[in-house]
Amino acid sequence: xxxxxxxxxxxxxxxxxxxxxxxxxxxxxxxxxxxxxxxxxxxxxxxxxxxxxxxxxxxxxxxxxxxxxxxxxxxxxxxxxxxxxxxxxxxxxxxxxxxxxxxxxxxxxxxxxxxxxxxxxxxxxxxxxxxxxxxxxxxxxxxxxxxxxxxxxxxxxxxxxxxxxxxxxxxxxxxxxxxxxxxxxxxxxxxxx
Numbered sequence: 001x002x003x004x005x006x007x008x009x010x011x012x013x014x015x016x017x018x019x020x021x022x023x024x025x026x027x028x029x030x031x032x033x034x035x036x037x038x039x040x041x042x043x044x045x046x047x048x049x050x051x052x053x054x055x056x057x058x059x060x061x062x063x064x065x066x067x068x069x070x071x072x073x074x075x076x077x078x079x080x081x082x083x084x085x086x087x088x089x090x091x092x093x094x095x096x097x098x099x100x101x102x103x104x105x106x107x108x109x110x111x112x113x114x115x116x117x118x119x120x121x122x123x124x125x126x127x128x129x130x131x132x133x134x135x136x137x138x139x140x141x142x143x144x145x146x147x148x149x150x151x152x153x154x155x156x157x158x159x160x161x162x163x164x165x166x167x168x169x170x171x172x173x174x175x176x177x178x179x180x181x182x183x184x185x186x187x188x189x190x191x192x193x
Contacts, residue, residue, distance in 0.1 A: 008046045009060070011036050016057035016064075020105045024054055024112045054109070055120040061105050062128045068095070069135070081142040082186060088139065088155070089179035092162060096172035103167030107160065132156055145189040154185050 014036040018027040029050060033043050047053040072091045078084040102108065106125045113121055136152035145151045158178040165174040 004046075007038065007042065008056075011038065011043060011046055011053065012056040012060040015053050016060045016105070019054065019057050019109065020061070020102055024109060051119060051121065054113070055124055058106065058109055058121050058124040058128070062124060062131070065105075065128070066131060081139070081144070085136075085139040085143045085155075085186060086179065086183060088136070088159075089175060089182055092159060093172050093175035093179070096162065096166045096175060100163070100166060100172075101170055104160065104163035107163060108167075129156070132159070140186070140189065143186060143190070145186065146192040147189060151185060151189045155182055158182055 011032070015027070015032050018032055018035060022031075029040060029043065032053070033040050036043070043053070047056060069088070069091055073084060073087055076084075076087050076090075078087060106128045109121060110125050113119065113125075133152050133156055136155045137148045140148035140151040140155070158181055162172075162174050162178045166172055
C-alpha cells in the first residue's frame with residue numbers, strides 16, 4: 001500500500017509525464033487518474049485543483065531535471081572547468097535524443113499558462129529558468145569567463161533555442177551547432193579585457 005507521500009509524488013510524476021507528452025490542457029483529470037491508478041477523490045484529496053497539480057508536476061519536473069543535470073556533471077570527471085561547462089550541452093544532446101523530444105516542459109507550460117502570470121506554476125517556471133541561469137553563471141565563472149552573467153544569458157538562449165528546435169524538428173541535431181557556438185562564446189568571454 002502506498003503511503004500518502006508516495007501517492008502525492010506518484011500523482012505529480014504521472015501528471016508531469018502526461019503534461020509533457022500531451023500538454024496540460026489536453027491532459028484531463030480523467031486521464032491523470034487513469035494513468036496513476038487512483039480515483040478522482042484520491043487525486044482531489046492531495047491536490048484541490050488541477051492548478052495545484054500543475055504546480056506540483058512542474059515542481060517535480062524541476063527537482064528531477066536539476067538532480068539529473070547535477071548528477072551528470074558530477075559523474076563526468078572533467079579535468080578543465082571549460083569541459084564541465086561544455087558538458088551541459090552533452091547532457092542536453094543525450095536528454096533531447098532519449099527523452100526530450102517535446103522540448104522544454106517549462107516553456108511548453110508557460111505557453112499554455114500564458115494567462116496565469118501569478119499562479120504558483122508560473123513562479124516555478126521562473127524559478128527553474130533562474131536555476132539554469134545560476135548554474136550556467138557559476139560554470140562560466142569557474143571556466144574563466146570575464147563576464148559570467150552575460151555568458152550565462154547567452155548560453156541559456158542557446159539552450160532555449162535547442163529546445164524549440166527539438167520541439168519543431170523532433171530531433172536533437174541542433175545541439176551540435178549550439179555546442180559549437182557555446183565554445184566560441186566561452187573563448188570570447190575568456191579573452192575579454
